[in-house]
Amino acid sequence: MTDMQVNPSFRLAYVPGVTPGKWARVWVERLPDVPLDLVAVPSEEGERTVREGSADAGLIRLPVDKDVLSAIPLYTETTVVVFPKDHWLAAAEEVTLDDLAEDVVFHPLDDTLGWAADALPGRPAIERPATTADAIELVAANVGVLLVPQSLARLHHRRDLTYRPVVEAPQSQVALSWPQERTTDLVEEFIGIVRGRTVNSSRGRGAGQASAAPAAQPKKAVAPRKPQQQKAGGQQRAGGQKAGGQKPGARGGAAAARRGKPKRRS
Known part of the structure; x- marks a missing residue:
């Protein structure tokens, strides 16, 4: 290189x-x-x-x-045939080469499909158009039809023309x-x-x-949380409960239970 x-x-x-x-x-x-x-x-x-x-x-x-x-x-590319919208081919979803037997098929000098002179379907035109654009103008004048790659049919789109895919035709x-x-x-x-x-x-x-781009900066390490300190009387558990199973204030609750319920005033 x-x-x-x-x-x-x-x-x-x-x-x-x-x-x-x-x-x-x-x-x-x-x-x-x-x-x-x-x-x-x-x-x-x-x-x-x-x-x-x-x-x-x-x-x-x-x-x-x-x-x-x-x-x-x-x-x-898919090969298509371009023709006027009122042509009978518009009723078909796809076209065969035999369907073009009665139509004049243009063969422009800038042909992109590589047709041999004796292999082009249909009836030959009196002379070959110089360009695909010239052939499109003749098709619009209802003189004949044109076989082209689909991208060229889109490139030369006109409101009065349409196209259909052609089976068994050369492709570009x-x-x-x-x-x-x-x-x-x-x-x-x-x-x-x-x-x-x-x-x-x-x-x-x-x-x-x-490869020359700077490497991404590593994320800062997050310091681990310190474990909760143990209190006198047992290991602290979730929710503040001690190892013995009592919650804070449990003694006070037990003492109140021993004192009994308050008497109802008369």
Whole structure:
């Protein structure tokens, strides 16, 4: 690993549909003195951005070139089909690829599902939209439908559109990726964050900060209470009763009993 001072900040690229906020918040808590720069990049440029060093690491979609980049898969997204709300597919809870046989299915140039040209279901469009956003506009115009990861359907949400999960469709997998030759301490720190390591188990800089923190001051010992002193006539018991079983004032009570009850006045 390289020295920490070589890279005083950390640049993290992320592609559309990926939300790095939860990991960024942990970073700020653990390394408040190391700026985290979030760099939004188009889906098709995610791998190139990381490979060329424009970012220290990236939350991008697989596959990547494993000869150059390391990658830790994080999660797999559900694939959905986006269509107008008045489309007949809205009556279904989930959709099969055969259900799309009569629909025009758009295949944007920034496709994130890796469709082969001859494997895309439905009828092909006259030309491929340049971006997913362009394809969404065509879907809203009731020209066809679009298959995308669910996060992109949410990202491009419109009131006049809806979506349903598609069974047996290819899925997109999101991963943390970085150049194999540049596995720095800061990269290790971010790996620990996405893997859910605690600050004490992290291998990066945060662990060093945790170990350097001053130890908690031990609590002051409380002096034990002194045992009650013994009195003449026996050991003192709870409630002030002596070993003989008599309570304080018991003698007076016995003497009064011997004197008898007071006579009633006539």
